[in-house]
Amino acid sequence: MTAQSLSAAVKDRGMALGFNSVGIADLAAIPHAAQLRRWLDAGMAGTMTYMHRQAERRCEPSSILPGTTRAVVVTRNHFHPDPPDRANAGLVAKYARAVDYHSTLRQPLEDLASYIQSLGPGGTLATAYLDAGPVPERELAQRAGLGWIGKNTMLIDPRLGSFLFLGCVLTSLDLAVDLHFEADRCGSCRRCLDACPTNAFPEERVLDSRRCISYLTIEYSGPIEPDLAQLLDAHVFGCDMCQDVCPWNVSFASESADQDLLPNPDLALLDLEELSGISDQEFLKRYSSTALARPGPEGMRRNARIALANTNRIAECRTP
Numbered sequence: 001m002t003a004q005s006l007s008a009a010v011k012d013r014g015m016a017l018g019f020n021s022v023g024i025a026d027l028a029a030i031p032h033a034a035q036l037r038r039w040l041d042a043g044m045a046g047t048m049t050y051m052h053r054q055a056e057r058r059c060e061p062s063s064i065l066p067g068t069t070r071a072v073v074v075t076r077n078h079f080h081p082d083p084p085d086r087a088n089a090g091l092v093a094k095y096a097r098a099v100d101y102h103s104t105l106r107q108p109l110e111d112l113a114s115y116i117q118s119l120g121p122g123g124t125l126a127t128a129y130l131d132a133g134p135v136p137e138r139e140l141a142q143r144a145g146l147g148w149i150g151k152n153t154m155l156i157d158p159r160l161g162s163f164l165f166l167g168c169v170l171t172s173l174d175l176a177v178d179l180h181f182e183a184d185r186c187g188s189c190r191r192c193l194d195a196c197p198t199n200a201f202p203e204e205r206v207l208d209s210r211r212c213i214s215y216l217t218i219e220y221s222g223p224i225e226p227d228l229a230q231l232l233d234a235h236v237f238g239c240d241m242c243q244d245v246c247p248w249n250v251s252f253a254s255e256s257a258d259q260d261l262l263p264n265p266d267l268a269l270l271d272l273e274e275l276s277g278i279s280d281q282e283f284l285k286r287y288s289s290t291a292l293a294r295p296g297p298e299g300m301r302r303n304a305r306i307a308l309a310n311t312n313r314i315a316e317c318r319t320p
Helices: 003-016 033-041 050-059 101-119 137-143 191-195 213-219 226-232 247-252 272-276 280-287 296-318
Strands: 021-026 070-077 089-092 126-129 164-171 235-237 269-271
Touching (some): 003 070, 003 101, 021 137, 033 050, 070 101, 089 272, 101 126, 101 164, 137 164, 213 226, 213 235, 213 296, 226 296, 269 272, 280 296
Parallel strands (some): 089 235
Antiparallel strands (some): 021 070
């Protein structure tokens, strides 16, 4: 088979496995290595020290799995509309309202890796990566022609928007690569930047994690300074605000038909009173199979207490 026919076969299999798009990129050095190093030097990774450890391999994707020359990048749409607001409810990001996506997407991505390996001679490398390791997924996705990186640092597919899971298979199989997505279709729009309540974007395509609600409620385990905590509103796990206002999502985000990603209505809005005092045992019983397990029970209790204080303060301000 030629490189072109191998690529076509890989894409067909990826789509058959339920992915919404499949693209193929080379593993040349990323063009924004200097920006990444400046971002790290400025401390914008916060307590995510693994970003420093992974920096060199992120800048040189071919060094992640020596011997590989291609990345097969896949996306899967997870968009579902928000439920109606409810008083004293904690907000959860859209992607975390179902069973943990790692458990849902791991097997089809592994199946794709096995298929790629079967197309090559003995010793062909093909390893799946799902939001793990030093893989620069969004850079590779843009290089694979799947979309562009918006001003909020999210990959935007012009057909689907940005509510997407990304996965990669790094391989040594000689595959024809796709054209880079060169166009920046954000234009002069800055709705995503202006929507951020914590001013986490010091400039376009630069996210200061230390001020990001997703980082603060998921990755950061320490106490959140009061002035910043007041800006978290009722968010207890993640934030979608910069994506919700994006015109590409407003116009093109469509509800996922994937049965494996159906949201659990009990996860979309959490009872803040209950969550603020939940026991470790009860928390693990309810949420160990979801993304909410990442901050752990103490992190989620902290988030709930902050959200409860914010909602009570807002209610008091509205009382005549």
